[in-house]
Amino acid sequence: MTDISPPQRATSPVTLFWREFRRNRPATVALAVTLLLFLVAIFAPLIAPQNPYDLAGLSLMDARRPPGFVGSGGYTHLLGTDPQGRDLLSAILFGLRISIEIGVMAGAIALAIGATLGVVAAYAGGWIESLIMRIVDLQLSFPAILLALVMSALLGQGKAQLVTALVAAQYAYFARTAYGAATSERRKDYIEAALATPLHARRVVFKHLLPNCAPPLIVVATVQIASSISLEATLSFLGLGLPVTEPSLGMLISNGFPYMMSGRYWISVYPGVMLIILIMAINIVGDQIRDQLNPRLRR
Amino acid sequence: MKPRDQYLKVEGVSKIFSPRLNLGEKIARTLTRSAAPLGLQAVSDVSLRLPRGQTLGLVGESGCGKSTLGRLLAGIHEPSSGEVRLDGLPVMEHGKKTTTAVQTVFQDPFASLDPRMKVGDAVAEGPVLHGLVAPARAQSYVEGWFRRVGLDPSLSHRYPHQFSGGQRQRIAIARALAMQPKLLICDEPVASLDVSIQAQVINLFLELRRELELTCVFISHDLSVVRHVSDRVAVMYLGRIVELGETAQVFDRPAHPYTAALLDSVPRIAAEGEALVEFKPIEGEIPSPLNPPPGCHFAPRCPRATARCTAEAPPLAPVAPAREAACHFAPDQLREAATRHVA
Amino acid sequence: MTPVLEVSGLRTEFRTGAGTVPAVDGVSFSLMPGEIIGLVGESGSGKSVTGFSLLGLIDAPGQIVGGSVRLNGTELVGMAPQELRKRRGKEIAMIFQDPIATLNPLLTIGQQMEMALAAHERLGRRAAAEKSAEALARVGIPSPRERLSSYPHEFSGGMRQRAAIAIALLHRPAVVVADEPTTALDVSIQAQIIAEMKALARDYGVAMIWISHDLAVVSALASRILVMYAGRIVEEGPSARVLRDPRHPYTRGLIDSLPSATRPGEMLAQIPGSMPSLLSLPPGCAFAPRCAFASSACAARPDATAAGDRAWRCVHPLGQDRTDQKERAAS
Numbered sequence: 017m018t019d020i021s022p023p024q025r026a027t028s029p030v031t032l033f034w035r036e037f038r039r040n041r042p043a044t045v046a047l048a049v050t051l052l053l054f055l056v057a058i059f060a061p062l063i064a065p066q067n068p069y070d071l072a073g074l075s076l077m078d079a080r081r082p083p084g085f086v087g088s089g090g091y092t093h094l095l096g097t098d099p100q101g102r103d104l105l106s107a108i109l110f111g112l113r114i115s116i117e118i119g120v121m122a123g124a125i126a127l128a129i130g131a132t133l134g135v136v137a138a139y140a141g142g143w144i145e146s147l148i149m150r151i152v153d154l155q156l157s158f159p160a161i162l163l164a165l166v167m168s169a170l171l172g173q174g175k176a177q178l179v180t181a182l183v184a185a186q187y188a189y190f191a192r193t194a195y196g197a198a199t200s201e202r203r204k205d206y207i208e209a210a211l212a213t214p215l216h217a218r219r220v221v222f223k224h225l226l227p228n229c230a231p232p233l234i235v236v237a238t239v240q241i242a243s244s245i246s247l248e249a250t251l252s253f254l255g256l257g258l259p260v261t262e263p264s265l266g267m268l269i270s271n272g273f274p275y276m277m278s279g280r281y282w283i284s285v286y287p288g289v290m291l292i293i294l295i296m297a298i299n300i301v302g303d304q305i306r307d308q309l310n311p312r313l314r315r
Numbered sequence: 316m317k318p319r320d321q322y323l324k325v326e327g328v329s330k331i332f333s334p335r336l337n338l339g340e341k342i343a344r345t346l347t348r349s350a351a352p353l354g355l356q357a358v359s360d361v362s363l364r365l366p367r368g369q370t371l372g373l374v375g376e377s378g379c380g381k382s383t384l385g386r387l388l389a390g391i392h393e394p395s396s397g398e399v400r401l402d403g404l405p406v407m408e409h410g411k412k413t414t415t416a417v418q419t420v421f422q423d424p425f426a427s428l429d430p431r432m433k434v435g436d437a438v439a440e441g442p443v444l445h446g447l448v449a450p451a452r453a454q455s456y457v458e459g460w461f462r463r464v465g466l467d468p469s470l471s472h473r474y475p476h477q478f479s480g481g482q483r484q485r486i487a488i489a490r491a492l493a494m495q496p497k498l499l500i501c502d503e504p505v506a507s508l509d510v511s512i513q514a515q516v517i518n519l520f521l522e523l524r525r526e527l528e529l530t531c532v533f534i535s536h537d538l539s540v541v542r543h544v545s546d547r548v549a550v551m552y553l554g555r556i557v558e559l560g561e562t563a564q565v566f567d568r569p570a571h572p573y574t575a576a577l578l579d580s581v582p583r584i585a586a587e588g589e590a591l592v593e594f595k596p597i598e599g600e601i602p603s604p605l606n607p608p609p610g611c612h613f614a615p616r617c618p619r620a621t622a623r624c625t626a627e628a629p630p631l632a633p634v635a636p637a638r639e640a641a642c643h644f645a646p647d648q649l650r651e652a653a654t655r656h657v658a
Numbered sequence: 659m660t661p662v663l664e665v666s667g668l669r670t671e672f673r674t675g676a677g678t679v680p681a682v683d684g685v686s687f688s689l690m691p692g693e694i695i696g697l698v699g700e701s702g703s704g705k706s707v708t709g710f711s712l713l714g715l716i717d718a719p720g721q722i723v724g725g726s727v728r729l730n731g732t733e734l735v736g737m738a739p740q741e742l743r744k745r746r747g748k749e750i751a752m753i754f755q756d757p758i759a760t761l762n763p764l765l766t767i768g769q770q771m772e773m774a775l776a777a778h779e780r781l782g783r784r785a786a787a788e789k790s791a792e793a794l795a796r797v798g799i800p801s802p803r804e805r806l807s808s809y810p811h812e813f814s815g816g817m818r819q820r821a822a823i824a825i826a827l828l829h830r831p832a833v834v835v836a837d838e839p840t841t842a843l844d845v846s847i848q849a850q851i852i853a854e855m856k857a858l859a860r861d862y863g864v865a866m867i868w869i870s871h872d873l874a875v876v877s878a879l880a881s882r883i884l885v886m887y888a889g890r891i892v893e894e895g896p897s898a899r900v901l902r903d904p905r906h907p908y909t910r911g912l913i914d915s916l917p918s919a920t921r922p923g924e925m926l927a928q929i930p931g932s933m934p935s936l937l938s939l940p941p942g943c944a945f946a947p948r949c950a951f952a953s954s955a956c957a958a959r960p961d962a963t964a965a966g967d968r969a970w971r972c973v974h975p976l977g978q979d980r981t982d983q984k985e986r987a988a989s
Contacts, residue, residue, distance in 0.1 A: 204426050205421045205422075205423060205426040205427035206426060206427050206428055206429045206430075208386075208391055208421070208427075209419065209421060209427045209428075209487075209490070210429070210440075211391065211412075212389050212390065212391045212412070212417075212418070212419045213415065213418070213440075213441040213444075213445075213494060214390070214411070214412040214415070215440070215441065215444060216444075219444070223432075223440075224429050224432070227429075227431045227432075228429070228430065228431055230431075376844035376845065376846060377815075377844050479932055481932060509700040509701055509871065509933075510700060510871060510873075510912055510915055510916065511700060511911060511912060511915050511928065511929040511932075512700075512932060513915070514915030514916075514917075514926040514927065514928040514929070515928045515929075517917065517926055518925050518926050518928055521923065521924075521925060522925075536844070536845065537917075538845070539916065539917045539918040540917050542917065542918075542922055543917035543918075543920070543922050543923070543926070544917075544922075544923070562922065563922070576846065577845065577846060579849075580845045580846045580848070580849035581845055581849075581874070582848075582849070582852065582872070582874040582875045582877065582878035582879075583874050583877075583878075583918060584873060584874050584877045584901050584902075584913070584916070584918070596846060596849035596850040596852075596853050597846040597849070597850075600814055600816060600817070600847070601814075601844065601846070601847075
């Protein structure tokens, strides 16, 4: 037995993971961009030059002005203004905030529901497994966007309704992934050892089985947050997502769309660029995490 | 028998693993009225007793069911029929393990520790949840066990991947013993370790067994290890116990032709005066446990086999004081072994 | 007789992010035709890497950095890969611990043997089948002709290993390197294969290097034994004598730690500690930190001491006093 003398302090798997992550420059940049955008979204009310919701501050005189226009409020609209006369930069920052909020919320709820269902199905077996996994398979057999469309059409507009629609469309991916990981972990000795102690089934599932299914779930979570952001943008673009009072990036693009042909490109393009940067950054981070966690790509 | 001799009592235990059928297969089976038995009889009708404080060695080759029997004793698998009792109480009830008095050490220390849990937490988990130690005292309790198994207590904050195989097996032993078991099941605990590490772990086992007055079941394919650590030994072949008795007697004068043949196939280092050790291999392959031969399962490979052996499975029956064997010719075998042993 | 294989000063290193690992560090030995030698050691001793190095089967980041391997007088180290490939399988062959790794699951045993034959020989289909069946029969596979059309998964573990051995022996190579070929098998199957390998070596004059961690298996099979520790051979000699009366404290420790060496239930003799990391070996004798006899003299790398047909690398060899006394008593 080659004794690799352990380092002085406990290096947790997280520390080791981060050490390896840092070696990929583009992924590190993407992570920095993602974190920056999240921070900007969180602090949007402090950063944005204008509060786009404050109707009193808006003037229709300023509507659809190009980037660099000095508005009636006295300050320069760096990215121009939108059809309501809002400062586009401020609108994008607030839109980003809403998009990320919805994406993360939907992703987190879908993760919690999906992972629990998948792990429980794998652990319990029998008819519980059959029931859960058949529903999941059925749902995975048609596109998520279709389900999200139907759901938001049924539920109507609003943040809670939109999140529900997104969760309904996406939990199945988490359930599948968790089920796959848990069925292979379930057979390992450490689960048997925990059950032989004996530990309560609930503890074995949530304290031993679930944490060991985390790597693939983290990968799916990053990808799914990106995809719920774009799904939300799609729904909002189609006018099904949020009410007009809460403009997300998708709605900003939609708002500007009629003016594309008349040369007022910025109203649609800048929110679009922001959306692309956000989704790309999250996906690059997700790719790197997947590469690091996939045992087949290692060694 | 005195109850003292029946500390561990295994009564007619069988285990059949049936494959999980999906809906389509179930329909197909119903439609074709297929009555062919499904499943693998891993352990069939095993009965044995083990007195308190003794170690039972469980030996056999792959597919013999020794690991499955170990899991039945440990309360990991539920017997398809029969019952396992420890100190008069059943180990399992309604498919759930009801006692903490049986603990298990598994073969592969790389698989038996949760890779995402600090080893100290893994050792503390069971005792804390079962109220053997107060959460506030867990840390010192764990450190105490680390010291007893020969590990630096300060290592308890590390993760399993930071330890070597031998160290991990020590942790696995600490985890089992921290539950303060009466019966310890060791399933091939040294099979994946190097020779020099193997000796360290066996010594640790011998030491702790004495200190804690443990009753043990020691499962191994390695006959020399079993001979070294066990008081009694059970030899298994294709799900059945073919011979049971005191270790020295079984090894010196085997009553079952399979035991004799198995002992002859083990290479050993030549003793003084011997040139190379010649050994006689057993003819043929181990049959598939999915489709075992009729009668005595060993008959197709057995030099003594007659028509009676394929027609009628010999039961495990007493052949000498405190010795049982499942062979129609056990008395002959025993007589011959005796003459050979004297010679 | 001239040796069929002569290895001298063989060095194989692995370059890793953490440093250079000297997996094989100056290994020398020679092998006579028909001789079986046992190469024993624990994991990390370099015994398997030595075996792979003999066939030039070392992939990056590993590299043979020095020494020579002469097969029937031809130097193999530094030989062009296509030249080496011509000899591999024909003159020198390898058997692995896991036959699954050698057998292609998609081809029948017969097809694989035919391909192995075609690699070095021109034979008609019928002649190839004939020869393959013969080879399978030789390793104890019953009804070999029918078995040619079986796939590897239809074989048991023991049968698979037999088929792998039959393929390795198809061209009657001069040397076979067997890396733990029976470790994964049951004892009764192991005994059969050991008996067959002995017969094959005897009948065909194949020389064999049997790599194993199991001293008893090696003692049952090999006439000579090489004990490896941390990349170096620490002791060699006729197996019966080495195992009965070892010179190197490590060999002694290995033998004593076997359960059969002690009375049942008693504490086994154990070697303290564990194998050092090859990345940070002690400067002198690699075993010194675990050795009961270590002294300041062990801080320098011990040279090999030879005496007759035995040799060891230790400044405090065991057992010699006793031999001396015996010799004195005899005279």
